[in-house]
Amino acid sequence: MSAAVASTTTPSTGSGQWLRYRRYLPPLLIVVLWQVAASAGLIPTRTLASPAMIAGTFAELITSGELPRHLLVSLGRVATGLGIGIVVGTTFALIAGLSRRGEDLLDATLQMLRTLPFLALVPLFILWFGIGETPKIALVALGTMFPIYLTLFAGIRGVDAKLIEAGSTLGLSRREQLLHIVLPGALPSALVGLRYALGVAWLSLVVAEQINADSGVGFLVMSARDFLRTDIILVGLFVYAILGLSADQIVRVLERRVLAWRPSFLKD
Amino acid sequence: MNAHPALTARQHPVVQVSNLVRSFGQGSNVLDGLDLTIRSGEFVALLGRSGSGKSTLLRTLAGLDEAPAGTVTVPAERAVVFQEPRLIPWKRVWANVALGLRTADARERAAAALTEVGLNHRLDAWPLTLSGGEAQRAALARALVREPKLLLLDEPFAALDALTRLKTQGLVASLWRAHRPAVLLVTHDVDEALLLADRVLILDQGRIGFDLHVNLERPRRHGQPAFSSLRSRLLRELGVEEENPDEPVEELRAPARSRAPAASATRENHAVWAASTDALARS
Numbered sequence: 001m002s003a004a005v006a007s008t009t010t011p012s013t014g015s016g017q018w019l020r021y022r023r024y025l026p027p028l029l030i031v032v033l034w035q036v037a038a039s040a041g042l043i044p045t046r047t048l049a050s051p052a053m054i055a056g057t058f059a060e061l062i063t064s065g066e067l068p069r070h071l072l073v074s075l076g077r078v079a080t081g082l083g084i085g086i087v088v089g090t091t092f093a094l095i096a097g098l099s100r101r102g103e104d105l106l107d108a109t110l111q112m113l114r115t116l117p118f119l120a121l122v123p124l125f126i127l128w129f130g131i132g133e134t135p136k137i138a139l140v141a142l143g144t145m146f147p148i149y150l151t152l153f154a155g156i157r158g159v160d161a162k163l164i165e166a167g168s169t170l171g172l173s174r175r176e177q178l179l180h181i182v183l184p185g186a187l188p189s190a191l192v193g194l195r196y197a198l199g200v201a202w203l204s205l206v207v208a209e210q211i212n213a214d215s216g217v218g219f220l221v222m223s224a225r226d227f228l229r230t231d232i233i234l235v236g237l238f239v240y241a242i243l244g245l246s247a248d249q250i251v252r253v254l255e256r257r258v259l260a261w262r263p264s265f266l267k268d
Numbered sequence: 269m270n271a272h273p274a275l276t277a278r279q280h281p282v283v284q285v286s287n288l289v290r291s292f293g294q295g296s297n298v299l300d301g302l303d304l305t306i307r308s309g310e311f312v313a314l315l316g317r318s319g320s321g322k323s324t325l326l327r328t329l330a331g332l333d334e335a336p337a338g339t340v341t342v343p344a345e346r347a348v349v350f351q352e353p354r355l356i357p358w359k360r361v362w363a364n365v366a367l368g369l370r371t372a373d374a375r376e377r378a379a380a381a382l383t384e385v386g387l388n389h390r391l392d393a394w395p396l397t398l399s400g401g402e403a404q405r406a407a408l409a410r411a412l413v414r415e416p417k418l419l420l421l422d423e424p425f426a427a428l429d430a431l432t433r434l435k436t437q438g439l440v441a442s443l444w445r446a447h448r449p450a451v452l453l454v455t456h457d458v459d460e461a462l463l464l465a466d467r468v469l470i471l472d473q474g475r476i477g478f479d480l481h482v483n484l485e486r487p488r489r490h491g492q493p494a495f496s497s498l499r500s501r502l503l504r505e506l507g508v509e510e511e512n513p514d515e516p517v518e519e520l521r522a523p524a525r526s527r528a529p530a531a532s533a534t535r536e537n538h539a540v541w542a543a544s545t546d547a548l549a550r551s
Contacts, residue, residue, distance in 0.1 A: 170368035
């Protein structure tokens with residue numbers, strides 16, 4: 001009897017493991033095929049470097065210190081721009097979200113500017129700020145400000161009026177209402193905005209660094225183009241992907257911590 | 269009533285409303301010259317059809333709506349329990365109860381209040397993990413921890429399932445006995461009103477149309493003859509003709525009433541009728 005049980009359970013857990021990992025098989029297969037095709041000379045290196053070549057170049061760029069140097073420059077630009085974007089976006093959202101007068105003052109203007117593709121401002125920014133750090137940081141700041149503003153504003157306005165009413169029957173002052181009910185209630189929405197802003201930040205940086213720069217990951221990629229180094233270009237793309245993924249992961253961890261009260265997190 | 273010292277001590281009015289008028293938009297007044305006195309420690313139930321202004325009156329007493337005309341005197345120490353628990357989801361249960369308390373022992377007081385409603389094991393739980401009954405008990409604890417002189421209950425049992433409702437009603441009765449706040453309970457349920465209240469009021473056309481002192485001994489039961497006769501009386505005042513009363517109470521029945529207008533009245537008061545038959549089925 002026990003032998004029969006054992007023999008039926010063992011294969012089923014084995015196939016469970018298999019089911020879990022089999023979804024990673026197709027991308028792996030693509031990489032293998034890519035390598036095979038490149039080694040067989042079917043894909044010219046000028047069009048697309050092989051995976052092995054990319055890995056080699058990646059290691060080389062790291063050991064030479066070139067990639068870390070450019071990466072630090074890019075990270076600095078994103079951090080500064082994002083910081084400014086968050087501060088300005090949050091300030092605007094608080095002003096517009098917490099008072100009708102503030103909304104009348106800011107919202108229409110910001111909603112109009114929001115519809116403008118902000119990357120189209122690059123030529124103007126170069127005219128205004130030159131070609132140094134300022135236009136790059138300004139572009140990141142501008143791009144990230146809107147998602148922060150929109151989601152925090154919507155979050156503040158979306159807080160359940162019944163909770164605010166309950167708060168006032170508990171004798172909370174306006175300041176306490178904000179602190180205990182309105183701002184924490186707006187946080188889930190604002191964190192969606194933060195995640196979105198991080199995506200926009202990388203996007204703006206790619207554009208800014210490819211147009212006019214002498215450092216940064218974007219510059220690395222653009223100068224590689226001049227020498228037909230597809231391997232370096234692909235390393236740059238790989239770095240962007242890793243940065244995007246880890247930024248997203250940071251926000252996920254943050255959400256898990258500050259939104260622990262939500263049922264979706266309560267289950268684990 | 270005999271002049272028992274404990275009784276006279278809590279005879280002074282805590283709520284005094286005179287000539288209260290409230291209207292929404294251009295229509296007729298929802299509250300139209302309403303007068304109401306609630307004495308200290310008194311348990312008052314307020315019945316009325318949907319849209320009769322019961323909740324408007326409660327909200328005015330809670331200070332949630334401004335009273336445009338008339339005078340309203342209410343104690344500063346008052347608390348509200350709504351139909352939904354309205355717990356703050358991002359504050360743990362004890363912090364919800366302690367919210368707005370400005371003393372250093374806020375957590376201890378919250379814990380004591382939660383123990384009183386049987387939730388001492390859920391102090392650190394998130395509100396969204398509570399069952400409906402637990403959440404409403406937490407809301408009761410949050411009201412009681414403020415030691416209110418006036419407790420306003422806006423259909424607090426309406427969203428609970430039948431069994432939980434009975435338990436929670438029992439809890440409210442015992443909490444009221446222990447703390448003796450004046451209570452205004454807004455409800456659709458005639459049985460619930462008779463089970464809990466000293467006085468049952470019916471709000472009709474913007475005023476208190478009917479004021480019934482309930483001189484039944486506690487604890488009360490649905491089956492008692494005196495209970496049934498009061499129940500029939502209230503239902504009749506609400507315009508509902510019972511089709512199948514527990515016991516025929518001859519002297520209280522209007523003999524010459526025809527069935528046809530009663531049927532339309534029943535449809536009009538569907539909510540009241542449904543609530544009371546529901547309670548009937550439970551008892």
